[in-house]
Amino acid sequence: RDQVQSAGSSTVLPYATIVAEAFGENFDFPTPVVESGGSGAGRKKLCEGVGENTIDIANSSSRIKQSDIDLCAQNGVNEIMEVRFGYDGIVFASDIGGADFAFTPSDWYNAIAANVVKDGALVANTAKTWADVNAALPAQDILAFIPGTKHGTREVFDTKVLEAGCEATGALAKFVEAAGGDEKEGAKKCLDLRTDGVSVDIDGDYTETLSRIDANKNAIGVFGLSFYQNNTDKLKVATMDGIVPSTETIASGDYPVSRPLYFYVKKAHIGVIPGLKEYIEFFVSDDMAGPEGPLAAYGLVSDPELAKTQEMVAAETPMGPLN
Amino acid sequence: MSLGILTLIVIALAGIGYVIGRRLALKKAGGDARRLHSLPGYYGQSVFLFTAVPALVVLGLWILVQPALIESRVSAHLTSADIPEGSSLSLVMSDVRRIAGGLDLIAAQGALSEDALTNMRADLSDIRGRLATVGVAVGDTIRPGVFEAAKTYRDMTAAGATAMSVLTLALALAGMAFALTRITAEFRARNVSETFVRWLLIGASLVAILTTVGIVLSLVFETVHFFRLYPLDKFFFSATWNPKFGGGSDLGILPLIWGTLYVSFIALFVAVPVGIFSAIYLAEYAPKKIRATAKPMLELLAGIPTIVYGLFALITVGPLLRDYFAAPLGLGSSSSSVLTAGLVMGIMLIPFVSSLSDDIINAVPQSLRDGSYGLGATQSETVKQVILPAALPGIVGAILLAASRAIGETMIVVLGAGAAAKMSLNPFEAMTTVTVKIVSQLTGDTEFASPETLVAFALGLTLFVFTLCLNVLALYIVRKYREQYE
Amino acid sequence: MNVMTRMENAVQASEIKISAKDVQVYYGASHAIKDVNIEILDKTVTAFIGPSGCGKSTFLRTLNRMNDTIDICRVEGEILLDGENIYDRKVDPVQLRAKVGMVFQKPNPFPKSIYDNVAYGPRIHGLTRSKAELDEIVESSLRKAALWNEVKDRIQEPGTGLSGGQQQRLCIARAVATSPEVLLMDEPCSALDPIATAQVEELIDELRENFSVVIVTHSMQQAARVSQRTAFFHLGNLVEFGDTTQIFTNPHDPRTESYITGRIG
Amino acid sequence: MNVMTRMENAVQASEIKISAKDVQVYYGASHAIKDVNIEILDKTVTAFIGPSGCGKSTFLRTLNRMNDTIDICRVEGEILLDGENIYDRKVDPVQLRAKVGMVFQKPNPFPKSIYDNVAYGPRIHGLTRSKAELDEIVESSLRKAALWNEVKDRIQEPGTGLSGGQQQRLCIARAVATSPEVLLMDEPCSALDPIATAQVEELIDELRENFSVVIVTHSMQQAARVSQRTAFFHLGNLVEFGDTTQIFTNPHDPRTESYITGRIG
Amino acid sequence: MTLEATNTGSSLYRTDARTKRRNAAEKRFRFYGMATVAFGVLALLLLLGSILGSGLSAFRQTTMDLTVTLDEKVLDKKGARDPADLAKVTTVGYAKLLETALIQEVTEKGLAPAGMKPKDIAGLISKEAPAQLRNKVLAHPDLIGQTITFNVLANGRVDGFFKGRVTMESAALDSNISPEQLTLAQAMRDAGLMSMGFNLGFITAPDASELRPEAAGLGVAVLGSAYMMLIVLVLSLPIGVAASIYLEEFAPKNWITDLIEVNISNLAAVPSIVFGILGLAAFINFAGMPQSSPVVGGLVLTLMTLPRIIIPARAALKSVPPSIKDAALGVGASKMQTVFHHVLPLATPGILTGAIIGLAQALGETAPLLLIGMVAFVRDYPAAPPEGFFDPASAIPVQIYSWTQRADPAFTERASGAIIVLMIFLLVMNSLAVVLRRKFERRW
Numbered sequence A: 001r002d003q004v005q006s007a008g009s010s011t012v013l014p015y016a017t018i019v020a021e022a023f024g025e026n027f028d029f030p031t032p033v034v035e036s037g038g039s040g041a042g043r044k045k046l047c048e049g050v051g052e053n054t055i056d057i058a059n060s061s062s063r064i065k066q067s068d069i070d071l072c073a074q075n076g077v078n079e080i081m082e083v084r085f086g087y088d089g090i091v092f093a094s095d096i097g098g099a100d101f102a103f104t105p106s107d108w109y110n111a112i113a114a115n116v117v118k119d120g121a122l123v124a125n126t127a128k129t130w131a132d133v134n135a136a137l138p139a140q141d142i143l144a145f146i147p148g149t150k151h152g153t154r155e156v157f158d159t160k161v162l163e164a165g166c167e168a169t170g171a172l173a174k175f176v177e178a179a180g181g182d183e184k185e186g187a188k189k190c191l192d193l194r195t196d197g198v199s200v201d202i203d204g205d206y207t208e209t210l211s212r213i214d215a216n217k218n219a220i221g222v223f224g225l226s227f228y229q230n231n232t233d234k235l236k237v238a239t240m241d242g243i244v245p246s247t248e249t250i251a252s253g254d255y256p257v258s259r260p261l262y263f264y265v266k267k268a269h270i271g272v273i274p275g276l277k278e279y280i281e282f283f284v285s286d287d288m289a290g291p292e293g294p295l296a297a298y299g300l301v302s303d304p305e306l307a308k309t310q311e312m313v314a315a316e317t318p319m320g321p322l323n
Numbered sequence B: 001m002s003l004g005i006l007t008l009i010v011i012a013l014a015g016i017g018y019v020i021g022r023r024l025a026l027k028k029a030g031g032d033a034r035r036l037h038s039l040p041g042y043y044g045q046s047v048f049l050f051t052a053v054p055a056l057v058v059l060g061l062w063i064l065v066q067p068a069l070i071e072s073r074v075s076a077h078l079t080s081a082d083i084p085e086g087s088s089l090s091l092v093m094s095d096v097r098r099i100a101g102g103l104d105l106i107a108a109q110g111a112l113s114e115d116a117l118t119n120m121r122a123d124l125s126d127i128r129g130r131l132a133t134v135g136v137a138v139g140d141t142i143r144p145g146v147f148e149a150a151k152t153y154r155d156m157t158a159a160g161a162t163a164m165s166v167l168t169l170a171l172a173l174a175g176m177a178f179a180l181t182r183i184t185a186e187f188r189a190r191n192v193s194e195t196f197v198r199w200l201l202i203g204a205s206l207v208a209i210l211t212t213v214g215i216v217l218s219l220v221f222e223t224v225h226f227f228r229l230y231p232l233d234k235f236f237f238s239a240t241w242n243p244k245f246g247g248g249s250d251l252g253i254l255p256l257i258w259g260t261l262y263v264s265f266i267a268l269f270v271a272v273p274v275g276i277f278s279a280i281y282l283a284e285y286a287p288k289k290i291r292a293t294a295k296p297m298l299e300l301l302a303g304i305p306t307i308v309y310g311l312f313a314l315i316t317v318g319p320l321l322r323d324y325f326a327a328p329l330g331l332g333s334s335s336s337s338v339l340t341a342g343l344v345m346g347i348m349l350i351p352f353v354s355s356l357s358d359d360i361i362n363a364v365p366q367s368l369r370d371g372s373y374g375l376g377a378t379q380s381e382t383v384k385q386v387i388l389p390a391a392l393p394g395i396v397g398a399i400l401l402a403a404s405r406a407i408g409e410t411m412i413v414v415l416g417a418g419a420a421a422k423m424s425l426n427p428f429e430a431m432t433t434v435t436v437k438i439v440s441q442l443t444g445d446t447e448f449a450s451p452e453t454l455v456a457f458a459l460g461l462t463l464f465v466f467t468l469c470l471n472v473l474a475l476y477i478v479r480k481y482r483e484q485y486e
Numbered sequence C, D: 001m002n003v004m005t006r007m008e009n010a011v012q013a014s015e016i017k018i019s020a021k022d023v024q025v026y027y028g029a030s031h032a033i034k035d036v037n038i039e040i041l042d043k044t045v046t047a048f049i050g051p052s053g054c055g056k057s058t059f060l061r062t063l064n065r066m067n068d069t070i071d072i073c074r075v076e077g078e079i080l081l082d083g084e085n086i087y088d089r090k091v092d093p094v095q096l097r098a099k100v101g102m103v104f105q106k107p108n109p110f111p112k113s114i115y116d117n118v119a120y121g122p123r124i125h126g127l128t129r130s131k132a133e134l135d136e137i138v139e140s141s142l143r144k145a146a147l148w149n150e151v152k153d154r155i156q157e158p159g160t161g162l163s164g165g166q167q168q169r170l171c172i173a174r175a176v177a178t179s180p181e182v183l184l185m186d187e188p189c190s191a192l193d194p195i196a197t198a199q200v201e202e203l204i205d206e207l208r209e210n211f212s213v214v215i216v217t218h219s220m221q222q223a224a225r226v227s228q229r230t231a232f233f234h235l236g237n238l239v240e241f242g243d244t245t246q247i248f249t250n251p252h253d254p255r256t257e258s259y260i261t262g263r264i265g
Numbered sequence E: 001m002t003l004e005a006t007n008t009g010s011s012l013y014r015t016d017a018r019t020k021r022r023n024a025a026e027k028r029f030r031f032y033g034m035a036t037v038a039f040g041v042l043a044l045l046l047l048l049g050s051i052l053g054s055g056l057s058a059f060r061q062t063t064m065d066l067t068v069t070l071d072e073k074v075l076d077k078k079g080a081r082d083p084a085d086l087a088k089v090t091t092v093g094y095a096k097l098l099e100t101a102l103i104q105e106v107t108e109k110g111l112a113p114a115g116m117k118p119k120d121i122a123g124l125i126s127k128e129a130p131a132q133l134r135n136k137v138l139a140h141p142d143l144i145g146q147t148i149t150f151n152v153l154a155n156g157r158v159d160g161f162f163k164g165r166v167t168m169e170s171a172a173l174d175s176n177i178s179p180e181q182l183t184l185a186q187a188m189r190d191a192g193l194m195s196m197g198f199n200l201g202f203i204t205a206p207d208a209s210e211l212r213p214e215a216a217g218l219g220v221a222v223l224g225s226a227y228m229m230l231i232v233l234v235l236s237l238p239i240g241v242a243a244s245i246y247l248e249e250f251a252p253k254n255w256i257t258d259l260i261e262v263n264i265s266n267l268a269a270v271p272s273i274v275f276g277i278l279g280l281a282a283f284i285n286f287a288g289m290p291q292s293s294p295v296v297g298g299l300v301l302t303l304m305t306l307p308r309i310i311i312p313a314r315a316a317l318k319s320v321p322p323s324i325k326d327a328a329l330g331v332g333a334s335k336m337q338t339v340f341h342h343v344l345p346l347a348t349p350g351i352l353t354g355a356i357i358g359l360a361q362a363l364g365e366t367a368p369l370l371l372i373g374m375v376a377f378v379r380d381y382p383a384a385p386p387e388g389f390f391d392p393a394s395a396i397p398v399q400i401y402s403w404t405q406r407a408d409p410a411f412t413e414r415a416s417g418a419i420i421v422l423m424i425f426l427l428v429m430n431s432l433a434v435v436l437r438r439k440f441e442r443r444w
């Protein structure tokens, strides 16, 4: 095998392909092969063992899990490098012809959570329109297309929006109280959503969400920042806590809903698979992942600590145990 | 000698055997083929088979057995010191194999002579770097014991390969000689080669069995793993399907099975009547030209990528059903619904029913039609009462195939029916199917070893057993119904 | 046998049931029936004789438009049934075939039970009002075709499991069950033993009381026994047509004579 | 006709070709052939007669194991061909059928050209070395079956487009082309006109010179004309078996007598 | 019962009430048939229409002619034309050359609207263009120092503008393109600098990343699909037919064959992704075949297609009348000969139909490929077979799948275009089978 092979997250896929393409053009190595198939599957493949017919890099939109590391160790993959190359912003957007929205996590929680606090007590959620949730919002039927539970994006949505909203509306306190003080149990309750069709899980990708918004003009969808940036003529983005999402506001941490993107490299393959080292160095180089690079142009929020990452890649430092 | 070349030589030998066998048979019969038991070609075939088959079978077996044999010999060379902490013999053996392979490559590239390789020592030279230059990855630094084992491994493999070549060729020649001596005018060459073909046919049928075994094996381990993490009864009997990213999910299969059945039912409800009527029209009524164009056209429906159907469901059919049926009837306001997916899937399945049934109907003997027309039956009466019953087994097969396809479809369901797992009778509600969930759970971003991912395997296995039961039932019904027609 | 006397009466009493005018039949390019003019009388048995391949079956099939089912077959000329051209656009072949029934040369039972084979016609024509009536028709038809005794215990078994001769009789029973006005029988007794043949001939004679029967046969004896009029075909031509007695005793055409005396084939 | 004299010679000169011992045939539960013992001589024509449905075809099919193809059919007893039990495990039914050819009751030409229909047997048995030889076999077989003149111009057209009688002769030609040692013919002349029948009978007579022929027929005359030995079946039993002259002139069994005089069917 | 004709004397020209009813039923029946066929064909036309409507434009592409000076100072500082040195200049360097060339040309001709930023002008060029130029220069180092006219791709959104996908209004909202840029593009087109032509690259070029939809092509996918279909065809048709012959004609009818029969029907109902799981486990992990390779894809699709071929093939074999088998057996053909000489040819139409449908499904399948690594971004063409079977490749349905997921709307058009290519692929595959089928079709 003479080309680098990577697999994993479909969120990372576009970035990885941009890098792979540029790498293939400018280096004497063949263009790396980038598979999609999900972060979980990618990490599983990475951990299947060392050797030609296993992949070199796993792209991941969430951090590797202990179970993956265990599997790796079991199969003789002892040293993995963890490379965080940027952040993915998550935005809320609706049809371009529709009303403007300015959300807070509490609005979302009150709109789609199964149980909300009303007059100091937990009641089943019956809000019909956004105006029912927050009088400042338009009186438009609630219909939200949120990522399916297998999406990395959903994790971010859960923690950064729902849990935040849960806490802010005081529901969390009530749940913990009801669970007899068990924080964890209470937090879990925050994630119970209405099942009457106001929030629809999308198992596919953002194009599907976009098509669904096309078919349901009054819906709000959850998108990646890069996707939104490519479709600003069709989508109208909503603010969160009053902040308009952009690479700048996310990099600065003002816009709350974002997540880091990673890739994991099998160290045993460095120096063996031709071009592997060069590829990962190229990936995190300022030319690529820097704020002026093509990845940022496409919508990647570049990592403020990119220099550190570059150093780490150059030194081939394997990752330590998960904390 | 490489495997490919060896195989080619054996086949070439067999080809020569064919020619000689044919000639010999004719000679034995004094040049008169009529005095032979079988056609001359069959004598050639018998020689061909005796030359090729035993040799290739032994070759195959050798390839399977040799590594195991050599490994057990080589692993005897390894001491416990060669196996690092936390590792295992099998891991070290895979290193051994990889190093041996790398040494082969180095030798093949001519970078080092055989002697140099034999004298190479793990503690003296940078073997890992050397191997890396030929593209062989070795996880760790190489211990001397392991390296020595690799060298032994390499020697034994080479010796084995030579022995294998010799044996295979010898067998081929012996087989040819044996087959040639057997040739007499009375030799039942046709029976020999037909028996062989029969075994080939049996072999082909076994592929299906092997596939099943493979599927079950590849699902069962992870399924067991899943049930260690998630209670069995909740999986089978819970009516909630609500996976969560961080764990604590409800993974009840019932709503998925329900969705599968519901969507498939609607799809068949569309495809079966449309398909059968189309088949009847094409086979019985349509002018030749129309049939010649319409049939392949309908078959194109089966070839349109399902994503096109999915988008058609999502963008056109879904909103249409919502705005003109569901909303006015007060049955919901979801643009994705079971009905949408079912309808669109039904369209995709039309050719499964229509084309296959058309062929079967066409194969019903004309004399039966004549018999019916002669009694003053109209064409439709003939079709309904004579032709369809006669063609029934084939049509049922076509419908089963369509049903199978409906159960296995993903894209149309995802886009048309949505992803909500629900148990409801309302066809205007979004639902989802087992297959969709297998795909989505398997390809998501959650960790692989979590129940949320592993549930895909359990779903796959359950669906497998479920459809198996349905098929047994179908076979039973068809048998019972068919008896009166044979 | 009182064939001769019966015949005389019959021919005189009958009206023209079917008349064919200048009929030509082609299979693709080959001309199978040439210029046939014939009149088939009501309440009469007409026999078609002629060497194998001369076009008897072909012509028989034109009489109830069964040749419509053969793609390459083309018919020209006029065939009038009760004065109406059956090849007219307005004519519904289905109605025609209900009137003009047919027994084919090769027995072709449906892959259904014996009962359903016979009940098929009455059912589609709605000839019965109750199951009992249908049972009755089935039984009487099978009796007429001399099959009842052999199959009465296996009436629900498939018709395809019968012997060759039994299948042939089943097809006769099936055709009789719908009581057609004209019955076309293509060698109905070819697979039958003498006794069964006699019974079928009796049936034909019985049918003649009310209907018209056309029978193709290779047996001169049979033709002489059952028919009142005989047509002799040769190489697609209708060579001679007339009263059976005349044909067999005093043929006008030398070819007819050669054939019935066994000289041309 | 010099049938009588020929017959005498024949019967004396012949050896036993096939002998059946205690043969029983069942279709599922129904017992179609009961306790049949019969010896078929070489270079002899044996006729099977009997009312329709009595089991003639069934028994005929046991002689070359064609009943193997009917799932529900089961045979008991022994049938020896040249002293070897054809139901023995070691016997290859294919080889058997090459020796014991068959013409079926219902003509069943392959949906192929007339030429290919006839050439099929010689081809699979490798009977010819060249195309010319094959052409010759095809032609002579078709001539023997009295079909050559009718089809020589359309030899490449499908056999299924022939008339009923032509198909029957085609099947005879097909069976003859492989020169079997025993030829089983199930009503080979049922669809033939007298002349064609005579030609086929001539063929049978010719075949008898070297081979053994078994013929099922409903025509007593034909049985008397062509066969030297006759077997009479009734309801699955072999009622009587003997020299044709004896059976027709002096039957031992009352049932035989009734049948040949036309009283039972 | 007397032999009373029920309808004696009625005229043939006048249909009686019952016949009228039956004829009405007949007409209705026939109408249902026609209606259903029409329904199917209409649905097909509708789908095809929508595919063609949105995909045909993928076969045309906007390009522009640039007069570029290949400055030696930029491209080969040492002037030695040493390939290693030349290769050091990355696409960034070439991009600058192209941008300068465009800006110069546009300002010279006065096409640019006043106040337009150079960066925006440069934005009209595709990001693929520098790579094209670099490849050309590396292949012909002697060009360095010359001024050449180079035909480069225009940016996807400019292309979209000429295809009607992007409008001035949408551009006003679009963060990736501005109305001024479109005005400039229009001006360039009017001046003959930009033109639209047949897009050969769409069929031959490899996939491209999200940033350059205009350069994305199907080359690798077409090769991958062709390789896989070759494997599927060569394996599944013979094995499938052989298995159905055995089961239908030879197998003893007992519980084992029942088991096999049920098992095959059941395999047809196994979702295709499960075959992917099997392929991953059996071919990649167990047998050690390479990831993302057509050979694994082909094998997986073969296993998936087999039951879909066997089921119709068995039905077709079953429908051959027994009298024909009898005839062959009667002249002394062996069972094997009977099957291969008579039964199989007569069953061929049905078998081919099964194959047509089975292969069509295999050709359009994505899910199992997901697990064996063929749903991937692959830019290098696989080698010629047989080695090529083991090289990474993509497949047409995979390409469609991944293009429909991409953010840039230009990929939607590409996806539809790819569907057209897939359908053409299918048509080519089918037409042979359809012709064969018609040849073998006959009634008896």
Ligand SMILES: Nc1ncnc2c1ncn2[C@@H]1O[C@H](COP(=O)(O)OP(=O)(O)OP(=O)(O)O)[C@@H](O)[C@H]1O
Binding pocket: C160, C161, C162, C163, C164, C165, C166, C167, C191, D027, D032, D050, D051, D052, D053, D054, D055, D056, D057, D058, D059, D070, D105
């Ligand atoms: N396939 C079958 N399944 C069941 N029963 C059968 C089958 N074939 C024949 N029979 C029965 O076996 C008996 C003998 O049939 P067979 O065909 O041998 O009669 P046959 O003497 O040839 O009559 P024919 O002169 O009418 O051809 C008949 O009662 C028939 O119904």
Ligand SMILES: Nc1ncnc2c1ncn2[C@@H]1O[C@H](COP(=O)(O)OP(=O)(O)OP(=O)(O)O)[C@@H](O)[C@H]1O
Binding pocket: C027, C032, C050, C051, C052, C053, C054, C055, C056, C057, C058, C059, C070, C105, D160, D161, D162, D163, D164, D165, D166, D191
């Ligand atoms: N379907 C057909 N296609 C082509 N030619 C045909 C077809 N049917 C019959 N023929 C030819 O037409 C001529 C007349 O055939 P027809 O069946 O009418 O003969 P027939 O008089 O019934 O003979 P038989 O007594 O043998 O049944 C024959 O030469 C025959 O080969």
Ligand SMILES: [Mg+2]
Binding pocket: C056, C057, C058, C105, C186, D163, D164, D165
């Ligand atoms: Mg005829």
Ligand SMILES: [Mg+2]
Binding pocket: C163, C164, C165, D056, D057, D058, D105, D186
């Ligand atoms: Mg019989």
